[in-house]
Amino acid sequence: MSYLIDTNIVSEIRKGERCDPRVAAWWAGIDGTDLHLSVLVLGEIRKGIERARRTDPIRAEVFERWLAAVEEHFAGRILPIDRRVADEWGRMIAIRPVPTVDALLAASAKVHGMTLVTRNLRDVADLGASVLDPFDLPTPPESG
Template sequence: MSFLLDTNVVSEIRKKAPNPGVAAWFEAVPASELFLSVLVVGEIRQGIERLARRDSTQAEVYERWLGQLVDVYGDRIVPVTADVAEAWGRISVPDAVPVVDGLLAATALVHGWTLVTRNVGDVASTGARLLNPFTTVDKT
């Protein structure tokens, strides 16, 4: 089984004291089964740019982390394809879903992956398999 990681999960694991459920889940899953969307890379970049306006030293720390993340995930960073965009359009009606969360759910659906996120409520209506490692409850 493969997993698509949301930004909140990726960010949690880099903390000095991550949530125990998230840490245990990461330890148990082979790295080869973990994928990132380009949207997660973009959200992290956006956070770095915001941080740089008030703390350039800390922004440099996150800059290095993002570089390492991109290197480690490499070809396991997936694009938003036309199929993903169409799936997103379908799952966004009749209930609107936040755009990035919806595109992540659509990516998981298209690839047959489980979306790993803390924001299960935002994408519960999409039909994607969901896992919230913060509570260790599988929402499939």
Template sequence: MYVLDTNVVSEIRKPASKIDANVKAWIENHYLSDLYITALTVFEVEIGVRRMLRKDQQQGQKLEKWYRHQLLPMFDGRILPLDSRSAQVSAAFQVPDPRPERDCFIAAIAVNHRMKLVTRNEKDFHAIDVSLINPWKISDA
């Protein structure tokens, strides 16, 4: 089972011809039922939609349509919450060195559910004890 970071969700939103070949292959080699997102990804995408609607109404409406009619239904029943246990694990990731909270929350949710975190941003998680997969790298694809 895998938790997709927001950057992976953003990549798979692209037209098929523009998705990174390694990411496309990785996604195609996994059952959709094994792929999850977190409430933090919902939060980040929602922010992106709202910002785009303010900046460019037409693009914002396209993004909102994808978000509401494709992304959320695609992951219905597979959106992992930030619960109290994940919050505790996330707090442990903050000591002794503070790290970006959203990254800690996403990593903690993956750890709490014993899942691998699929992300391009390995450096964001390098000091956190979470199993990572970077589908952009051929060796992980």
């Protein structure tokens, strides 16, 4: 199974030891080659960098390095928005209003036969895409 990872999940994984244990356990149990990003996730990270740059240039540079690491980690597994995705997005937003990026991610996941991994289930519910919120998974047992 292949997964399309939303920004909120990539950001959670970035926390390292502070990452939610359910998300960390799910991530660790998946073959990395099954994890994909959309160019939209890179754009959302870029938006955060540019906002930070105005008030905290040092923090912006930390995020800049993180973005480069994310791009390297997902090299060859970053999906564009193409005509098929745009068509599916149009069908989805005709059902009900949905935030644009969330609907495009759901459309991309559906077109590519992937499961969208996101914390925003409410935004993409009932759009016909397979979705998973790893924050809703059972808490893994403590290893000792």
